[in-house]
Amino acid sequence: MRGVGMGTSQIMDYMVQQSGGYNNVGFTKKDLYNHVDADRRVHLRDGDAEGALAYLCGKSEMDPSFYYKYNVDEDNHLANLFWADSTNESVSTYTWVLETFLDAMNNKKHLFVITDGDNAMRKAIKRIFPNSCHRLCAWHIQRNAFTNVHVKDFTNHFSKCMFMEGTVEEFECAWNDMLEMFNLHGHKWVTDICAKRSRWAEAYLRGHFFAGMKSTQRCESMNAYLNRFLKTRLKLFEFVKHFDRALSRIRHNEAKAEFETHHSSAVLTTKPYAYHISIY
Known part of the structure; x- marks a missing residue:
């Protein structure tokens, strides 16, 4: 339940409702919090970043089209993760993101780009996509x-x-x-x-x-x-999983909409014929 975004208190309420009361649950809310915390520590045994990277590595092995990339700093700590939002909005950071994105797209450079006007982003786009048309x-x-x-x-x-x-x-x-x-x-x-x-x-x-x-x-x-x-309080490995789940739902909704587009017909509804006559 934690994996689909439910809070610990919500999980407890659900258990109580399903079992018919607090007396039938068999554990207290404190016990549940301790169990959730212990489960998180298992995932963090080798470190938060290691847990996130292990999850991404597993996805790449199951899905050949899945792509991710990261780099480390001089102390061998995780510095950047390709699809993560970066709080460092510098030219060098944007350049790294665009270069990695270009690598993921098999070096197919975009011809047109729309941004909010950030100067650092503009300079990075000019450097990585010099022939693109940049629109604000x-x-x-x-x-x-x-x-x-x-x-x-x-x-x-x-x-x-x-x-x-x-x-x-x-x-x-x-x-x-x-x-x-x-x-x-x-x-x-x-x-x-x-x-x-x-x-x-x-x-x-x-x-x-x-x-x-x-x-x-x-x-x-x-x-x-x-x-x-x-x-904001999610651990990195939890963030990766939640982000992936959100994207999965988006893709499912898009696939459903596309199916309905190809296998259904739009129905035009109008007001009764008598109404049209009455206005004359």
Whole structure:
């Protein structure tokens, strides 16, 4: 039960409910906590990192397509695990992550990338994917526009400039008109974001295929989903298992949706015919 994310107290409540009362369980809550702790110590016998790596190694042996990679520091301690989120958002860290990702993809370099605008990530992308088209997340830019420019209706006009499908010349004209309208010449944030317009303005990105994606919202929604399975107090080997379980559920739901798409027909429902007649 711990393996599927249930807390120790929840496990105790379930046992009590199934057995018909505390008197029928045969152990106390303290006994259960001690048993769970002893089980964790068994897994940690050779160390938390060793337990996590052993789990990943076992998965790679069972699934040839499964890929993982890690490196150690000068003291032979685990430093980086490929798919783990890193708190060190430096150029070197992002470079290592992208290089490892590239290795996992058999050196197939991506042509298009969307990020939230992190400078360290931008430099790493330019280093590892020098020929890719790097787009900035539209949602983050709109949020920053609202946060940094406290002028009524500016965000709406800014968004129109961002998504207008005209030429570069038409964009520049609309941009200058907006600056005149709101008297924003010399505004620091506006000046800085304008310097990056080739990475967010639709007029500059024409001809590059992004499959309709303009933001990193899909990534954000996945992060929110994974947070339901992951807790800050998890040991590393527990984190690996919980993360794997969350991804398994995502893949199962995707497979189910794909099956239903190919083996079912959408049903269009409309209001009764009499209703349509009544409006005339």
